[in-house]
Each structure stands twice: as structure tokens, then as C-alpha cells.
Amino acid sequence: WREVELLASQMATETERAESRTLPLIAICGRPNVGKSTLFNRLTGSRRSIVGDEPGITRDRIYGEIEWMNRDARIVDTGGVIPDDEALIPAEIFRQAQVALDEADAIVMVVDGRTELASPDMELARLLLRGGKPVFLAVNKMDTEALLPSAENFRRLGFRNVLPISAEHNSGIGDLLDAVFAVLPEVDIEEPVVMLTATDEADEDEDGPDYSIAPAAKRVRHLRSHGEYESRETKIAIIGRPNVGKSTLLNALTGTKRAIVSPIAGTTRDAVDEVVERDGHAFRFVDTAGIRRKGKTKLMAEKLSVVMARKHLEAADVSLLVIDATEGVAALDANIGGYAHESGRSVIIVVNKWDLMTKTGPDGNRLFDGKQPANQKVYEQQVRDALKYLDYAPLLFVSAADGKNIEQVFKKVELVARERRKRITTGQMNRFLERVDFQRASVPMSKRVRIYYMTQAAVAPPTFVLFTDKDVKLHFSFERFLENQIRESFGFIGSPIWFKVRARN
Ligand code: GDP
Numbered sequence: 001w002r003e004v005e006l007l008a009s010q011m012a013t014e015t016e017r018a019e020s021r022t023l024p025l026i027a028i029c030g031r032p033n034v035g036k037s038t039l040f041n042r043l044t045g046s047r048r049s050i051v052g053d054e055p056g057i058t059r060d061r062i063y064g065e066i067e068w069m070n071r072d073a074r075i076v077d078t079g080g081v082i083p084d085d086e087a088l089i090p091a092e093i094f095r096q097a098q099v100a101l102d103e104a105d106a107i108v109m110v111v112d113g114r115t116e117l118a119s120p121d122m123e124l125a126r127l128l129l130r131g132g133k134p135v136f137l138a139v140n141k142m143d144t145e146a147l148l149p150s151a152e153n154f155r156r157l158g159f160r161n162v163l164p165i166s167a168e169h170n171s172g173i174g175d176l177l178d179a180v181f182a183v184l185p186e187v188d189i190e191e192p193v194v195m196l197t198a199t200d201e202a203d204e205d206e207d208g209p210d211y212s213i214a215p216a217a218k219r220v221r222h223l224r225s226h227g228e229y230e231s232r233e234t235k236i237a238i239i240g241r242p243n244v245g246k247s248t249l250l251n252a253l254t255g256t257k258r259a260i261v262s263p264i265a266g267t268t269r270d271a272v273d274e275v276v277e278r279d280g281h282a283f284r285f286v287d288t289a290g291i292r293r294k295g296k297t298k299l300m301a302e303k304l305s306v307v308m309a310r311k312h313l314e315a316a317d318v319s320l321l322v323i324d325a326t327e328g329v330a331a332l333d334a335n336i337g338g339y340a341h342e343s344g345r346s347v348i349i350v351v352n353k354w355d356l357m358t359k360t361g362p363d364g365n366r367l368f369d370g371k372q373p374a375n376q377k378v379y380e381q382q383v384r385d386a387l388k389y390l391d392y393a394p395l396l397f398v399s400a401a402d403g404k405n406i407e408q409v410f411k412k413v414e415l416v417a418r419e420r421r422k423r424i425t426t427g428q429m430n431r432f433l434e435r436v437d438f439q440r441a442s443v444p445m446s447k448r449v450r451i452y453y454m455t456q457a458a459v460a461p462p463t464f465v466l467f468t469d470k471d472v473k474l475h476f477s478f479e480r481f482l483e484n485q486i487r488e489s490f491g492f493i494g495s496p497i498w499f500k501v502r503a504r505n
């Protein structure tokens with residue numbers, strides 16, 4: 001178990017390092033209808049972003065990943081959060097451009113090469129050029145050779161890098177990517193990330209499981225080929241301390257009547273995921289070999305359960321935090337729940353072995369450990385008191401061994417998977433801000449901030465950027481208040497909500 005401990009601490013630092021070493025970000029800016037999302041889809045291969053002529057369509061995804069010449073980057077389509085309201089559009093473009101300037105390593109401004117230069121184009125160009133980040137002008141809709149010369153007109157915007165493209169016909173895209181990737185910082189993604197890839201039970205001799213190194217690049221690539229960008233699939237981590245019933249639950253979930261299960265190589269070496277398909281939705285249980293893995297000794301098993309939870313969370317969208325009903329929330333459950341909360345994954349609390357709490361005994365008034373049959377309301381309150389930070393997580397009572405309430409698990413997974421991808425338009429957000437009475441927040445005067453506006457910058461987990469009068473970290477009670485108000489209006493069931501603050505000066 002020393003090794004497990006070592007590994008756990010190594011993983012912690014690796015995770016931190018991975019966070020600071022995230023992929024470079026490319027932002028796509030421009031006014032509506034120039035073809036940003038068509039370009040975005042072209043670059044990421046995403047089939048899910050919606051493209052259409054209707055104004056004001058909400059796009060469900062704006063972040064994607066891209067690989068070019070063996071290098072990886074993230075890409076964001078800033079157009080995804082432009083509100084319906086025409087009047088708001090220019091201001092919104094600039095807000096988004098500002099976000100792009102703050103966060104991106106390179107910016108691609110897109111214009112429609114078939115239209116005249118418009119004044120918002122010029123203002124946006126000025127803002128971007130002043131920002132000091134590498135900027136590129138993609139003159140889009142240059143579908144034929146004959147149109148190419150007209151791209152030159154756009155040099156007036158002042159960009160040095162002007163590239164004619166046709167997002168729809170896939171021309172000029174390679175040149176654009178060559179130019180953009182040339183300025184992106186190198187990220188050494190081949191650097192190995194320590195991952196627990198203990199092979200199988202047989203390997204687990206006295207020396208403990210066998211750990212090996214899996215390159216992060218492999219993982220990233222895998223996510224791209226099988227991951228969320230290409231299919232409607234929810235990746236699920238079953239986490240919890242030893243003997244709460246994780247493997248029994250997995251068996252119940254994959255053994256349901258309507259399940260078509262296929263094992264698929266997982267994201268790390270030797271890991272196997274099982275994919276259950278039901279009603280047009282794919283549920284991928286990550287690293288099922290890991291879920292069934294048992295530690296030799298109690299201590300070993302406990303440490304392993306934490307390491308596994310962290311590793312599984314990394315590969316998942318939604319986590320099932322399994323609690324043993326007969327034992328209630330123990331310190332280790334709270335510890336694992338804390339990791340789930342911080343990971344940004346959605347959480348469903350699954351109270352398992354409920355059969356043992358309700359069965360009636362020989363005297364017709366069955367007691368578990370001499371206690372009265374439990375009441376779900378009372379029980380839920382106890383769990384919630386012990387896991388306060390997970391107040392957004394739905395809670396289910398199941399009996400995995402009897403297959404009781406297993407259907408509900410699928411329903412809830414589908415629900416929270418949908419909720420975490422939900423996007424609130426800036427128009428909705430503005431109306432929301434007008435409604436909220438911030439005086440009601442119990443926050444000391446000196447800690448109060450004024451929110452000028454707020455925008456949802458990302459989904460999964462929903463992340464809001466607040467533009468405020470002060471450059472301070474949000475006071476805990478203020479953040480709490482805001483989060484509650486957001487949930488009241490928009491839900492986001494099962495998902496944590498993240499905030500970023502930017503002082504507007
Ligand atoms: P966005 O609002 O900037 O994200 O623009 P969209 O990607 O939604 O595109 C707006 C319209 O322009 C859609 O009707 C696209 O089909 C069209 N479009 C995008 N790229 C091209 C292109 O390269 N050539 C032509 N002819 N039309 C394009």
C-alpha cells in the first residue's frame with residue numbers, strides 16, 4: 001500500500017501539472033453569420049454544433065479539440081454565446097472578444113468575404129489587433145478561385161496574416177492551421193502521466209498491482225476518436241469506498257433487460273469500458289476492470305478506492321457516488337465525494353443496499369442492527385448533511401443486488417448529462433440579472449461586488465464569467481447566493497457550477 005500512497009501523491013501533482021499544462025487555446029471571433037461555427041465544425045470534426053441560417057440559434061457546444069500535424073489544441077467558437085437580441089450583438093461580440101483575448105493563445109477572426117466590410121468588423125479588428133495576441137484573419141466563403149482576389153480587400157483591416165478560406169468547401173483550411181499552429185506554444189503532451197493501469201487480478205501478487213505509465217497523448221487521442229464530440233455518449237464513473245457495492249451496481253446496470261452491452265478498450269492500457277446502449281443513448285462505464293478490482297487488505301483497498309475514483313473521474317462526465325446504506329456516510333465517502341465535486345463532473349449519490357434497511361425480520365418488524373426500518377426522507381437528510389457541498393446531486397435509493405430502482409439510475413444519468421451541457425444565452429442571463437435582488441445576499445458590504453454582466457463561457461461544467469467592478473475573489477456567501485439563484489432559474493441538476501470573475505475597467 002506504500003506504493004498506492006506514493007502513486008496517489010504522484011497523481012495529485014500530475015493532475016495539478018496537467019491543469020497548468022492544458023492544451024493551447026485557439027479562439028474564433030467574428031460577427032454572426034460569417035461562418036464561425038461552420039469553421040469550428042470543420043476543424044473539430046464535430047457533428048453536434050448546430051449551423052443554420054436562423055438568427056439566434058443557440059449552440060450547444062462551443063469548445064472542441066483539434067489535432068494538426070500531431071499537435072493538439074483546444075478551440076472555442078465565441079459565437080456560441082451571442083444572444084438573439086440584435087441590439088445586443090455588437091456589445092456582445094466585444095465582450096466575447098475580450099474573453100478570447102484573455103484566454104486564447106491565438107485568435108482567428110472570421111469575416112464573410114462576400115460582403116462589404118462592416119463597421120463592427122473594423123471595431124472588432126481594432127480591438128483584437130491591440131490585444132497583443134497572435135491574430136489571423138480568415139476571409140471565409142471564398143468558395144471558388146475566382147473569388148480569391150477579393151480577399152485582398154480585407155487587408156484594410158490591418159491584419160498581417162490574411163487567409164482566404166471556404167469553411168464549407170474545406171479549402172484554405174490547411175494553410176490557416178499551419179499559420180496558427182506555428183505560433184501556438186509547444187505543449188509536451190507526450191510527457192507521461194502516471195496512471196494506474198493495474199492489469200488483472202492475477203497480477204496482484206504480494207508486490208501489489210502493477211503500475212505502468214500511459215502517455216497522456218494516447219488518452220487525448222482516444223477521447224477524440226470515441227469521445228463526446230462524435231457521439232451522444234455519457235461516460236460514467238462508479239466511485240466509492242470498498243464494499244459499498246460498486247461492482248454489484250455495475251453488474252445490475254449492464255445486466256438490465258434493455259441493455260446492449262459492448263466492451264470497448266478503455267482510455268488507458270488494460271482498461272476496458274463497457275458501453276450500454278438504450279433508447280438511443282450510449283452509457284459508457286469507464287474502466288470496468290478497475291471497478292471490479294479489489295485490494296488485498298482493507299487499507300490497500302481503501303487507498304486504491306481513492307486512487308481509482310480520481311482516475312475514473314478524469315475519464316467521466318457523470319459519477320455515481322455509491323454509499324452503503326447500512327453504514328451511512330463515512331469519512332472516506334466524504335473524501336471521495338469531495339474529489340467528485342472538485343472535478344467538475346456531475347454527481348449522483350446512490351444509496352445502495354437499501355433492501356437491508358427495509359426488510360422485515362422474523363418478528364414482522366425487521367430491524368437492521370436493531371434499528372427501526374429506515375425512512376428515506378430522514379435518511380436522505382442525514383446524507384445531505386454529511387455531504388453538504390454535493391447539494392446539487394440527485395440522490396437515489398437502490399438495491400443493486402436485487403436490481404431495485406436500477407432504471408432510475410439510467411434516467412438520472414441522462415438527466416444530469418443533459419443538464420451539464422445546458423447553455424444559457426446572454427440574453428436570458430441579462431434578464432436573470434435584472435430579476436435577482438442581490439441585496440438579499442448576506443454578504444458584508446465591503447465584500448459586495450457589482451455585476452455588470454455575466455455570461456456562460458463554457459458547459460460541462462457550466463462556467464460563468466462575471467464582469468464586476470472589483471477584481472476580487474467572490475465572497476463565499478455571495479457565490480453561494482448567486483449559485484442558488486442560478487439553480488432556481490436554470491436548474492443544472494447534478495452539476496457543479498463554476499465562476500470566474502473579471503474586473504471591468
Ligand atoms: P456563424 O454565425 O458565424 O457561426 O456562422 P455559421 O457557421 O452559422 O454560417 C452562417 C451561414 O454561412 C450558414 O448558412 C453557412 O452555411 C454559410 N457558410 C459558412 N461557411 C461558408 C462557406 O465557406 N461558403 C459559403 N458559401 N457559405 C458558408
Ligand code: GDP
Nearest residue numbers: 242243244245246247248352353399400401402
Ligand atoms: P465494491 O467493493 O464496492 O465493488 O462492492 P461489491 O459490489 O463487491 O459488494 C460488496 C458486498 O455487498 C457484496 O457481498 C455484495 O453482495 C453486497 N451487496 C452489494 N449490493 C448489495 C445490495 O443492494 N444489497 C445487499 N444486501 N447486498 C449488496
